[in-house]
Amino acid sequence: MGDCYSAGVVTDYEVVIGLEVHAQLLTKTKLFCACSTNFGQPPNTNVCPVCLGLPGSLPVINGEAVELAVKTALALGCTVHQSSIFARKNYFYPDLPKGYQISQFEEPFSTKGHLDIELDGQTKRVGITRAHMEEDAGKNLHGLGTDSVVDLNRAGVPLVEIVGEPDLRSSAEAAAYLRTLRDLLVFTGVNDGNLEEGSFRCDANVSIRPRGSEKFGTRCELKNINSFRFVQRAIDAEVARQTAIVDAGGTVRQETRSFDPDTGQTATLRSKEDAHDYRYFPEPDLPPLVIDDALLAKAKASMPESPSALRARWTSELGLPVATAVTLSAHPEYARFFESARKGSKDALKVANFVVNDVLRSAKTHGLSASFSVTPDQVRELLSLIDSGQISGKQAKEVFAAIEGNHAKSPADVVKEKALKVTTDSGAIESAVKKIVSSFPDQVASVKAGKKGVIGFLVGQVMKETGGSADPKLVNELLNKLIAEG
Ligand SMILES: [Zn+2]
Numbered sequence: 001m002g003d004c005y006s007a008g009v010v011t012d013y014e015v016v017i018g019l020e021v022h023a024q025l026l027t028k029t030k031l032f033c034a035c036s037t038n039f040g041q042p043p044n045t046n047v048c049p050v051c052l053g054l055p056g057s058l059p060v061i062n063g064e065a066v067e068l069a070v071k072t073a074l075a076l077g078c079t080v081h082q083s084s085i086f087a088r089k090n091y092f093y094p095d096l097p098k099g100y101q102i103s104q105f106e107e108p109f110s111t112k113g114h115l116d117i118e119l120d121g122q123t124k125r126v127g128i129t130r131a132h133m134e135e136d137a138g139k140n141l142h143g144l145g146t147d148s149v150v151d152l153n154r155a156g157v158p159l160v161e162i163v164g165e166p167d168l169r170s171s172a173e174a175a176a177y178l179r180t181l182r183d184l185l186v187f188t189g190v191n192d193g194n195l196e197e198g199s200f201r202c203d204a205n206v207s208i209r210p211r212g213s214e215k216f217g218t219r220c221e222l223k224n225i226n227s228f229r230f231v232q233r234a235i236d237a238e239v240a241r242q243t244a245i246v247d248a249g250g251t252v253r254q255e256t257r258s259f260d261p262d263t264g265q266t267a268t269l270r271s272k273e274d275a276h277d278y279r280y281f282p283e284p285d286l287p288p289l290v291i292d293d294a295l296l297a298k299a300k301a302s303m304p305e306s307p308s309a310l311r312a313r314w315t316s317e318l319g320l321p322v323a324t325a326v327t328l329s330a331h332p333e334y335a336r337f338f339e340s341a342r343k344g345s346k347d348a349l350k351v352a353n354f355v356v357n358d359v360l361r362s363a364k365t366h367g368l369s370a371s372f373s374v375t376p377d378q379v380r381e382l383l384s385l386i387d388s389g390q391i392s393g394k395q396a397k398e399v400f401a402a403i404e405g406n407h408a409k410s411p412a413d414v415v416k417e418k419a420l421k422v423t424t425d426s427g428a429i430e431s432a433v434k435k436i437v438s439s440f441p442d443q444v445a446s447v448k449a450g451k452k453g454v455i456g457f458l459v460g461q462v463m464k465e466t467g468g469s470a471d472p473k474l475v476n477e478l479l480n481k482l483i484a485e486g
Pocket residue numbers: 030033034035046047048049050051052156
């Protein structure tokens with residue numbers, strides 16, 4: 001380190017971040033026993049001799065968990081290995097009755113993938129070192145009177161740990177990585193993306209080094225960050241702490257730290273242990289994990305189109321703006337809604353805008369499911385009423401308000417009930433057009449001078465004048481005619 005770390009010499013540091021994500025696989029039962037993985041059950045009700053670590057009990061691998069883990073690896077472009085080894089990671093903690101966690105160490109089931117993230121219009125590829133399977137520990141609950149208690153419902157729940165390369169260079173990149181990863185796992189149907197319930201958790205390894213240096217600085221690990229907002233704040237706080245230490249001529253110590261959202265500071269949890277402290281050794285009660293060609297083929301066949309593939313297709317084939325495509329691919333049910341609503345439509349952009357602006361406004365997601373105030377069929381019917389000139393865009397808003405929350409209501413019936421129709425009475429429209437042309441001489445002059453875009457403003461004024469009922473095509477024709485004549 002020497003001179004370059006001396007006080008006052010270096011002020012420009014590069015931030016280096018690598019993230020480790022623990023994602024709960026969406027199985028009904030635990031990784032090595034038949035206990036339920038249901039969240040929110042009374043403490044210590046989903047337990048058995050295997051997950052309690054009672055002597056003589058034997059773990060049996062859950063095939064569903066393996067299949068979901070393989071899909072996770074495929075979604076990340078990882079190489080899936082035919083044979084891998086479960087290992088015991090030995091440590092003592094009250095939430096770990098066995099005294100060890102079954103994980104994978106030297107031979108994980110998958111390695112070397114990547115995740116593309118988007119930030120400020122730039123795409124960046126972040127390396128994935130490995131994804132391995134492991135069981136979760138229980139949960140210590142503190143602060144119940146003077147006691148702390150242990151709930152082992154989580155003990156043995158299947159996790160996939162996704163270890164990213166230290167490729168991230170800012171807290172904003174870290175947050176983008178986490179969101180992208182969360183969306184990808186939800187899309188793939190392997191994880192519910194629920195940070196609050198702890199089914200998607202992140203540890204961040206953070207270090208700084210003088211810009212231009214090849215050598216990594218000493219890293220600190222920030223434990224169990226459970227919100228996207230906190231990850232950025234936690235990393236920024238940790239970077240500020242390390243920078244202050246190094247600027248003052250000190251050395252950063254390797255340790256595990258936690259972030260306190262109330263103080264906005266990170267604090268020491270424990271000095272960081274290294275892998276050898278865990279005395280890993282192959283789990284003697286489990287055979288090597290074999291992922292054969294049949295299982296791999298089955299997982300491949302059930303892979304859905306990824307959010308990034310959807311975005312690429314929608315922007316190139318349908319001409320959707322990137323921001324619209326990103327919004328529609330933020331959840332698998334949004335994507336399904338849009339694909340269903342646009343069936344038979346020639347104007348995918350119009351459908352996309354309607355779904356984003358009107359439907360998603362009130363949509364709610366929970367894990368893999370989502371609820372909408374209308375159905376794709378209703379949207380299709382409503383848009384076709386506009387397309388065929390039966391109602392105007394403004395009237396469509398009125399129809400939409402009438403069908404919201406009632407999936408059985410037909411937009412065409414609302415049009416009949418409310419006696420809505422587009423005014424094609426050219427006499428009435430013509431007088432409105434005349435009025436607008438005489439009220440906005442400057443804009444009319446602009447159109448004459450070749451500023452064709454201004455015509456949209458005038459059309460809008462005529463629509464306003466007619467209470468939104470005029471046929472926009474007719475308005476356009478009449479306006480152009482009148483301006484050309486005048
Ligand atoms: Zn059990």
